Amino acid sequence: xxxxxxxxxxxxxxxxxxxxxxxxxxxxxxxxxxxxxxxxxxxxxxxxxxxxxxxxxxxxxxxxxxxxxxxxxxxxxxxxxxxxxxxxxxxxxxxxxxxxxxxxxxxxxxxxxxxxxxxxxxxxxxxxxxxxxxxxxxxxxxxxxxxxxxxxxxxxxxxxxxxxxxxxxxxxxxxxxxxxxxxxxxxxxxxxxxxxxxx
Amino acid sequence: xxxxxxxxxxxxxxxxxxxxxxxxxxxxxxxxxxxxxxxxxxxxxxxxxxxxxxxxxxxxxxxxxxxxxxxxxxxxxxxxxxxxxxxxxxxxxxxxxxxxxxxxxxxxxxxxxxxxxxxxxxxxxxxxxxxxxxxxxxxxxxxxxxxxxxxxxxxxxxxxxxxxxxxxxxxxxxxxxxxxxxxxxxxxxxxxxxxxxxx
Numbered sequence: 001x002x003x004x005x006x007x008x009x010x011x012x013x014x015x016x017x018x019x020x021x022x023x024x025x026x027x028x029x030x031x032x033x034x035x036x037x038x039x040x041x042x043x044x045x046x047x048x049x050x051x052x053x054x055x056x057x058x059x060x061x062x063x064x065x066x067x068x069x070x071x072x073x074x075x076x077x078x079x080x081x082x083x084x085x086x087x088x089x090x091x092x093x094x095x096x097x098x099x100x101x102x103x104x105x106x107x108x109x110x111x112x113x114x115x116x117x118x119x120x121x122x123x124x125x126x127x128x129x130x131x132x133x134x135x136x137x138x139x140x141x142x143x144x145x146x147x148x149x150x151x152x153x154x155x156x157x158x159x160x161x162x163x164x165x166x167x168x169x170x171x172x173x174x175x176x177x178x179x180x181x182x183x184x185x186x187x188x189x190x191x192x193x194x195x196x197x198x199x
Numbered sequence: 200x201x202x203x204x205x206x207x208x209x210x211x212x213x214x215x216x217x218x219x220x221x222x223x224x225x226x227x228x229x230x231x232x233x234x235x236x237x238x239x240x241x242x243x244x245x246x247x248x249x250x251x252x253x254x255x256x257x258x259x260x261x262x263x264x265x266x267x268x269x270x271x272x273x274x275x276x277x278x279x280x281x282x283x284x285x286x287x288x289x290x291x292x293x294x295x296x297x298x299x300x301x302x303x304x305x306x307x308x309x310x311x312x313x314x315x316x317x318x319x320x321x322x323x324x325x326x327x328x329x330x331x332x333x334x335x336x337x338x339x340x341x342x343x344x345x346x347x348x349x350x351x352x353x354x355x356x357x358x359x360x361x362x363x364x365x366x367x368x369x370x371x372x373x374x375x376x377x378x379x380x381x382x383x384x385x386x387x388x389x390x391x392x393x394x395x396x397x398x
Contacts (some may be wrong), residue, residue: 003264004292005253005263005264005265006253006265007246007249007250007253007254007265008250008254008263008265010242010246011243011246011247014239014243014246015243017231017235017239017243018228018231019227020224020227021229025219027289028218028219029217029289030220031288031289032216032218032253033217033247034250034254034263034288036216038217038251040213040262041247041250042248043209043213043252044213044214044216044247045244045245045247045248046248047206047209047210047213047242048243048247049205049240049241050230050242051206051232051240051243052232052233052237052240054204054205054206055204055206055207056231057312064203064204064207064233065204066204066205066206066207068241072338075303089233090230091231093202093203104312107318112341139254150349156367164376169280186237187255192289
């Protein structure tokens with residue numbers, strides 16, 4: 001009796017799969033949805049149900065695509081000598097927003113984390129090596145998270161791709177924009193010093 | 200090009216209706232949903248689509264119900280001489296969890312907030328007064344938020360229901376459980392002092 005109606009319990013359980021959403025937040029979301037007009041619930045329901053049908057992963061670069069061809073793989077519009085390795089499709093949009101990269105992408109889909117069972121096999125390196133030689137890539141840019149897993153994966157990629165004899169670069173590590181020096185952590189400052197640039 | 204596929208944009212827009220969810224969180228939720236198996240998306244979609252069909256508001260007390268009859272209105276199981284006034288259906292579940300109230304509920308659905316256009320008409324007082332006399336209620340407990348709007352509504356209810364000649368009580372205002380005195384705000388401490396109890 002003291003617990004919610006069944007349909008509400010099911011909704012709360014489903015909402016808890018969202019990242020960072022626990023019981024309390026899921027309950028708040030669910031009760032809020034109850035107050036919304038039916039049309040807006042139908043709209044949300046429809047868009048969730050058709051999400052995976054409308055959006056696919058490009059078989060080549062694994063970025064998202066909602067058309068027949070992948071816009072990120074369009075050789076006519078992109079510089080096919082540069083390849084940027086990212087861990088998730090979302091990162092491509094962040095890099096596009098910088099307007100400083102017009103090359104191709106390659107989504108790894110995972111970062112190395114042996115303790116969580118994410119080993120090198122998950123990175124599907126043979127396909128990446130195939131793409132690099134097939135596309136005649138001249139430089140590989142590793143654009144992974146600046147975290148333990150990102151660093152480990154970047155080092156592994158450098159080791160493996162180094163054998164191909166093409167330059168493998170990495171995103172610069174240093175001060176983020178607009179940060180006063182006194183608030184920068186020692187790790188970032190160390191990297192910024194080691195990677196100092198002549199200007 | 201730098202923006203997400205259309206279906207993803209629609210999902211992000213829909214998710215932004217959730218309370219406390221802005222663009223960044225909605226994007227995070229949407230990209231997370233993309234990584235979920237189709238079955239779990241279908242389940243979520245289904246439960247959202249059927250939510251308003253499966254769960255109704257009781258025409259009597261306005262609590263939620265998913266059966267033909269409202270469990271909160273079951274006179275055989277509840278003490279029909281006590282009526283607890285709450286602002287939203289969710290509050291009934293919180294009060295049920297205390298296991299200290301077995302009376303009936305009445306959901307106002309709104310709190311007074313004239314600046315936001317929520318005036319006394321929204322409270323539907325005639326229906327409340329009807330219920331009180333029809334059910335022969337002996338005590339009304341006002342269990343509203345301890346906020347400006349909750350206080351104003353409680354005072355208004357006391358004034359209106361006082362005319363009926365039955366006791367109108369209110370939830371005690373004081374220290375929350377487990378709070379060291381030094382961290383209690385001055386408003387709470389004032390109320391706790393004024394409402395001190397002989398023991």
